[in-house]
Amino acid sequence: MNSSTSYSLTLIMAQPARKKPRLKSALTKRINAQRINSPSPSLSPPSPPQISSRTRTPASSSHIQISTASNSSQTNTQPQARRAQTFAHEDPQQQERRERRKKRKYEEFVKEVAAEYEAEYKSYKTLLPYQQIGLYAPRCLSLYQNMAAILNAGLARETRQMKARTRSLQALNEESNNDDESDLDEDDLAERTHLLTIYDKIASTFPSIIERLLESVNYDDTETYNIIINVIDQAFSEARRNDTSRLKTEILRFIPNVFQTYSDALPNMNEVIVLDPPCLCDAKSDRGVNHPMITMLFCPFRKTRDALLRNNATHRETILDSLMSHDIPLTADDLPMFLYDLHKFDSKNKWGGLLRGHLLILICRCILLGPGAAFAPRQRSARKPTSVLLGITQSSPELIAYVAVQARFALSSRSSWTRSDSKFKFDRFYLNILSIFAHASDRWKESLFKFWNRECFHDIPNTAEAPANDSELASLFTESSTPEDDDSEDDDNQQGAAYRGVNEGGGDNENGGNGNGGDSEDDGGQVNGGDGYIDEGDNFYNDGVGGDE
Template identity: 25%
Template sequence: MSSDENDGNVSKPTKRPLEGLALTKNKRRKAASPDPLIAVGKHFARTMEAVTLPQVVLMEAVKLRVRLNEDPDCVLDSDETRLYNAFQHLIAYQPSIGEDLFKAYEVSGKRLAAVQEEIGVTLQMGGSRARSDDMRGIKIQIVEWIKTNPNIALNPPLLPKQKTGRGFDHPRTGFLLCPAHLNWDDPTVQEGLKSGEIDAYEHIPIFMYEDFKYYSKEPWKGLFKSHLLVKAYKHVFTTPSSAEEGFGKDRATRPGNAQLRGMTAVTPASLAYIAMLVRFSLSNQQTFNRNDMVTHTEKFYTNLIDHLGEPDEAEEVESLMLWWNTRVFPAHTKRAGASSGTNTVLAAIKEARAALKAVTNADPNGQISEGGAGVANATTQQPDGGSAPQSTQSTALPHVTTA
């Protein structure tokens, strides 16, 4: 993985630069600053929409926006919902895109088409670069990640930079790509997958499950919790070294892509993106093609997005996002939990100060009688774990209980 530090990165998106090349004092040409939309395109592909061309997203989303304005009660199908949601996330992240599009819409259809094409092509350029970088890194590292024993090489061995020998031709990658509901140890299943008689790519592969275990009576259990997905996610969004460390540990000194983009939480689309890249890296497919009719890459990705967006799955997805955030963004997850908690030391201090202020305001002279309002029997923890009573004659602090 290469971080996007040279792509006009900033945590907050910026306006696009003027066109053309800048000149030095000697009037020599120097490369112009990278278009910030290149970086936005990378983030868009990784976290919002990975398989539909940005030009198409922009075109369809504007049509849908007009339709929804005319009929707020109209119902969108799954593809329309996915594209419209991606567009909404995009203009929230980079508001100038929405501004440019709707200004063009008010001018003419021709102007709108030109702006959609210009923005879309630049976003596509960024997305292609991101996907290429991410696939290259995961393809190499996954050979180590899938070992059953880190000290023992795969048998037969796999070359990190080559796809030859992967897929159902290899016992380890074949097992990981095997549909979760099938038994890879069954020779008939293996032969069917190798020959194509069994369409593996219509189903969820076992590599997406925690500990590579599938429970037929609880098909949701462990889904999206594979350590392979966690490693690949960290490799792309935090840093490659963080993929090899435990929770909250990272030896890297340079910021990762998530930090460069101001990303502090996992998104369903980013999970689907990583699953798509891991699936590709395990396969023997030489080139990535979103419209490939054998591996059905686009269908695989959109099926995951649709599933994670199902209203009936909302509770499970919320729990899943929390699980992921504690592993990828633990600092932000803890901070969010602490800010809303009431049973904390900081909350107790705040409560105590509020009570003291209320008592003081009740007596203008600041005199608080012994045993009066605000006086309580506080306790202090002793080294042996017990507690000893405190004198209440010299304090007006109310009773404070700490977790």
């Protein structure tokens, strides 16, 4: 998407969503009951209350007016309602001061966004979290959905929820009757529901970012909105493109390793040390069904037993010839061999070993931990891997489907990203992988996620590990930290003076000194310092853009 792309901010609101209420004390319940029963002062003019960033939805392409489904917006609203209640009981002066402060912060944000986006050399700080959403989205949200469509649909629902708190129920019902959703057919409603589901994930993972987008809608700031959407979309394409480019060469290392791993399960097949015949690194014309070893990996489930697992080399050659000549077509509805762990393969049970293929694990490690960690996860580079930079700490159906599509494309003879390879449709294959999870039992899914988390995320540090029982650190924790003499106060004072001396050299924490390196917004926005980014409530950070990207 180029920077000239614009998006309509004409949004038709959706019903409020509901959140799981928190437990309240008896006193809090009485106070809230009094607030509800007391007459609310009129808001003149009605300013949009601050929105809980937990609500989510999708967006449509540019210049499309969006209406949202009244039956698809049942998300949590009670915290939003409580916040709106608080603002509704403010006196006009308090409300005006709050709105001025909010507008001033937003104007500062707009200036920073414009300066970074127009700079000749892109080095994002304020825009960094929006770039990270784009890097995160194809891997963990959706590979084939348009991010503008997702955000538009979601923000439309958010805006409708704001109107629901400032309009009468009668006016809201009249607007609902005029909503164009009644004209949507079943497929359109299903698509909208899918977009809203993805938006919900975005809002729960990146809540404060959704608040910024809502502010741009509330202030009718089309320019800033379009900049943010473009940054997200460009990063989305960059993430997918970088992974594809990296796997173009790395896949040539992975294929022999897959056959080595399953050599004991493949009768009459010599242990594979190298790719035979070798493939070109800078071209893909000799891949796909043009290469016998890759053709084996494409072999559908129904032919895998006869082609690879039976002790009959002649029969194997016959099936491979049929695959390479397209006499046996390869479609997205097949279950290719590379999806399976051949040690668990059962010709009578399609679920056995499905989505546990060794090639999938190698590719997932390569994408999230770096090429050096594909064969040995702990031997990654000193740089923080993509999984840590983007807060990807566990497997998901979307991640597994993304890895499967990248694997299939890397094995194919297609030189540029496309939706099809002969009769094989990549987008359909992606959706088919997701549908496997929709039809699988809870026990099967739980076992699969444990397997992926162990293989791909086992050594990603989330918390400090407990020290060994016989270590000095463990013995330290069992001893009292109370000093035996009375000199501790003087020592503490000396240490405090030393710390203050260091900090005074570079300014205090709040003013961008050595303690922090940036400003902090008191309304739940970004905290930017140095080259890191920490977002309130979010589980991702960065010490540079893109990691291995």
